[in-house]
Each structure stands twice: as C-alpha cells, then as structure tokens.
Amino acid sequence: MKETNATSQDAPKRTARVRNRRGEGGRLREDIVDAAAALLDETGDERAITLRSVARKVGIAAPSIYPHFPDQPAIMLAVVRREFAALEAHLRAAVQEAGEDPRDRLYALSRAYLGYAQDHPGRYRTMFGGLWMPTLGDSSLTEEELTTLGATAMQVLADALADCVAAGQSSVADPQLDAVTLWVCLHGLAHQYSVTRIFPWPGEPVADAIITRVAKLNAGPTAAG
Known part of the structure; x- marks a missing residue:
C-alpha cells in the first residue's frame, strides 16, 4: 500500500x-x-x-x-530464523524435561510443538509461510534460505522418533519420512485449533491419537525396563 x-x-x-x-x-x-x-x-x-x-x-x-x-523480505527472514531457533530450543527443553523414556519424550515434544503454536499464533503463521514469503527472484532471498528454514527443529522430531524405533517402541520403517508425516499432522491440528471455535472434539486428546498412530507406537520396553 x-x-x-x-x-x-x-x-x-x-x-x-x-x-x-x-x-x-x-x-x-x-x-x-x-x-x-x-x-x-x-x-x-x-x-x-x-x-x-x-x-x-x-x-x-x-x-x-x-x-x-537489502529489503523487507530479508528482515522477515531474520525474524523467522530467530523464531525457528526459539522453537527448537523449546522442543529440546521439552524432550530434556520428559525423562529417559523415548516414548514419553516424543509425546512431550509433540505437545510442546502444539503449545508453541497456540502461544505464538502470529509468529507461528509467519514461520510457515504466512503472507511474507515472496516469489523467488522478486527479492534478495534465495531458494536455499527458504528451503532450509526449520530444518534443525524438524531434526529434533526425527531424532525423537528414531529413538522410539531403537527402543522397540515404534515400528516405523523410515523415521525421517514419518517425522515429516507426523509434523504435517501436528501442523494441521495446530491450524484447526487456531481457527475452530466450536467443534465436538473427542474425549481422547487428538494430539495423542495422532502421535500414537502416525508414529506407530506400541507397548514396547520402557527406558527403566
């Protein structure tokens, strides 16, 4: 304008x-x-x-x-990078506080992700596109700068899922792929939580159901066992 x-x-x-x-x-x-x-x-x-x-x-x-x-998108990129760093720190803290059991850590991480989205709705929307992301060639931003956003935060999720596999608590075959699948589901739920005012959510927490099913969690051994 x-x-x-x-x-x-x-x-x-x-x-x-x-x-x-x-x-x-x-x-x-x-x-x-x-x-x-x-x-x-x-x-x-x-x-x-x-x-x-x-x-x-x-x-x-x-x-x-x-x-x-050099331009406004470069400022926004710096904002978004800082927010992804904050999200990663938030997720790592949740994992650390959850204890040694890989399954508990994955649940804690996923819940922390949803909590971050609910606590910072404006910044969260901006982190994942929002209105700021320009067409490549129309600003100073490069494809690599955009495609690597949030990569280290995503790796926290992939590592947590891989730990569940190693502990015999998950039967997923590709932790990297299934971590992306789990993130897409959590991201969709975060969006619905932000835009839905009245909805008959089921008694079982939807987030827990998503984690259990997508991560293919089972009653495998606990860390103590």
Whole structure:
C-alpha cells in the first residue's frame, strides 16, 4: 500500500536513537529484527512490516536499514530464523524435561510443538509461510534460505522418533519420512485449533491419537525396563 505524505502535525514522531559506537553495528541489526517481531505481535499482519514502519519503531531513518538488510523480505527472514531457533530450543527443553523414556519424550515434544503454536499464533503463521514469503527472484532471498528454514527443529522430531524405533517402541520403517508425516499432522491440528471455535472434539486428546498412530507406537520396553 502506498504511503501518503503526512503533515508535520500528523506525522508520527520518531524517537531519536543513540548512535552506536564503532563496532556496534550488530546491535542495530538486532534492534531492527526486534522491531519487526514487535510489529508482528502488535498487528498480527506481516503487511504492516515495511522498511518505514520498522525504521520508525527503531528510531532511525529508513535508509539506515540498508547496510543490514537489502529489503523487507530479508528482515522477515531474520525474524523467522530467530523464531525457528526459539522453537527448537523449546522442543529440546521439552524432550530434556520428559525423562529417559523415548516414548514419553516424543509425546512431550509433540505437545510442546502444539503449545508453541497456540502461544505464538502470529509468529507461528509467519514461520510457515504466512503472507511474507515472496516469489523467488522478486527479492534478495534465495531458494536455499527458504528451503532450509526449520530444518534443525524438524531434526529434533526425527531424532525423537528414531529413538522410539531403537527402543522397540515404534515400528516405523523410515523415521525421517514419518517425522515429516507426523509434523504435517501436528501442523494441521495446530491450524484447526487456531481457527475452530466450536467443534465436538473427542474425549481422547487428538494430539495423542495422532502421535500414537502416525508414529506407530506400541507397548514396547520402557527406558527403566
């Protein structure tokens, strides 16, 4: 949307930002990412994140962004990368807290994933496409940058499923493939939880049913056994 010129009375005041000392340019880059993430939380709309809006939030002139980010999609990519890192840390913490039993760890990880989606709906939607992802060639982003997003978080899920197989608690034949299948199911459930207001969900938690069936869990030996 084209921005109109405002009068001096209507124009939002930009808080003067203290200039970084030599060697502190990285701090400004983080401030830009922080501002974009804050705008996303406030508006829930990636379209509200423009170079001008981010610059106003930080308290700088828009051209000051260019040494750090060539365009708006590059800023969004930095936001999304940081969120995937936060998701990965969240999942690893859930696995660690679940104890030694692989099956318990897989359940805890999957529930933590759904909890993250419910607690951060705007950021979660943006992480998995949202409205920000541009057509390749229309921005500075590369195919590799987009296709590798979330790869390490997905590996946490694949490793947890492989541990269940190794413990004799799962009969899946391809943990990598079935981890993607499990993620697709959890992602779909997260979406339905976010958009469905009235639905007669069954008594058994749907998430547990998905995990048990897709991961082909059985009553195999526990870690203690």
